[in-house]
Amino acid sequence: QQQVKQSPQSLIVQKGGISIINCAYENTAFDYFPWYQQFPGKGPALLIAIRPDVSEKKEGRFTISFNKSAKQFSLHIMDSQPGDSATYFCAASNSGSARQLTFGSGTQLTVLP
């Protein structure tokens, strides 16, 4: 059972454009929603995270938008750069526990120069 559905599977964006990756979840007990970024040959690394008490969180060019009623959250990358080319995973857990993290299937982002 896939509890976190991520789309699109792959995304190609021109330099300077906006990249948008979407995730939907089913378990209403989820209360922690991180995004991880993975470069080729490396392990994933935490990029940004949000808790459901806020609808948006911004860190530099990266923004998470959260819609609790729709059970959806998304990652927006503003002014996308070739260095942002990576695989992005959304995830969700209840009680903020890493032991209960469920990951989405991943989105491979390519930013063209």
Next chain:
Amino acid sequence: DAGITQSPRHKVTETGTPVTLRCHQTENHRYMYWYRQDPGHGLRLIHYSYGVKDTDKGEVSDGYSVSRSKTEDFLLTLESATSSQTSVYFCAISESRGTGTEKLFFGSGTQLSVL
């Protein structure tokens, strides 16, 4: 990668042979994890440990066993490797601080091919 070393980085083995992957951390974090990464499936938890000799199963634990005899080392064993276990395996660590925002730190992965 946050003081996490996985070995080997690459391994090719034959069906039916035992395989052990090692994860070593220098961060003294309490929790250690083994994930596998497959196209279309994201990251799936195999086993995790919450202390020396304390382990529990994850989502995809069948065919895998783990051991943790020291805080810094977490071993993943495939008793009899199968082709379906061809994957990239990641070790991760975390430390619960009661903030409800637990962060995973990942190693660089082991590419395992079972022929």
